[in-house]
Amino acid sequence: MYNHNAPAQAELPSARQLLRSTLIAAATATALLITVVLPAEYAIDPTGIGRVLGLTEMGEIKEQLAAEAEQDAAGANTSSETIALVAPGENVAPLAEPQPTAIVEQPAPVVVEEAAPATPLWRDEISITLSPGQGAEVKLTMSEGATASFSWESNGGPVNYDTHGDGGGRSISYEKGRGVDSDSGELTAAFKGNHGWFFRNRNSADVTVVLRTDGEYGQMKRVL
């Protein structure tokens, strides 16, 4: 402290000033906690201000993601067992019927149908209706290096998506997107497992996602 002088008393705040500052700070902190921090972190919004500011939505999304991650962690064992059922080299082994994960949300109606022979372009087509905030996952059982072509579109509003795969304790995200109406292309499996799409509706109304696939895969199934 060779380069600093002790402060003169006159330069320091008075005891009264300090006490007042402390009270203001405590009041400000309490107000911010209730109106801003609790809505944004836990979706707890006693005053309703958080909703107006859009912060309660942040808290809701965080809570939802945390709950889903917990379900994923709980369901991780079952999905790896499912993959283990597939004998080596047997790509098209019938897999167990997809078990809808125990979620609070009611699963939307699923329609899986074989494409008509007249239009051999796509092998499978699935139509999923998503309510606001709802997510859905469709996976293809694929062996390493297998390629599937796909095309999907969202009707009623854009969706967020994550093209990803998991299997044998590995997981990968190929591509993510926000607010996208449609996508198409080819998906090449990085390893043996389930590869596909996670869709999420962040609109305020229902959307319907139609996904069509073709190529080297065993089975299409809806996981979530």
Added chain:
Amino acid sequence: MFSIFSGWASRRSGLALCILMLALIGVSGDALAHAVAQGDKGYIQEISGVNLVSFIYLGAKHMVTGYDHILFLFGVIFFLYKMQHIALYVSLFALGHSTTMLLGVYFNIGINSYLIDAIIGLSVVYKALDNLGAFQRWFGVQPDTRAATLLFGFCHGFGLSTKIIEYDLSPDGLVPNLLAFNLGVEIGQLLALSAILIVMGYWRRSPSFMRHAYTTNVAMMCAGFMLIGLQLTGYFVA
């Protein structure tokens, strides 16, 4: 933040900081089945478009919970008593970090987050040594503290921009969201600064201030060294 200040006057403050930082090492995330990030990052990846209030909040939160920025700020105002001096130095720091944060994100300059965080740790060590008068004793010169504050502000800004790039912001509404985030950083800085100033106000009035000032700066330096070690280890391990 308050745990830092509750025990700062004692020699245990360094230890308390060590424990706090070790606790923070464990904080990570990610890597679940459909690779959905959680918390702030997860939220950011779910939204698109202009969300000003949300980004102001996230900016403020980043600053208030960013113990490295707070520690540097604490060092900067340690021996500043007059409001106009505090205002000058804090503005220099804000100018520095705003510039590099905005440029860094806009031009997507991603510096390795471990390296930039190690430099932020270095800025804490530097400021502690500066407060102790070490540069005068050792080298007989006093480096310009204003220039140093601005320079380290640039470094802290790159730390912020690197974090934002990791957040993977949507290109939709990027610039307004970024400006909102920056505004939030300033609000968070003012909130943190107010809390620091109040606690320091009480402390400076007590006769023990000058007696403990030395130890406190040494403790701060210790925390800075530990940040450097923590981040460099992360750089080589991760």
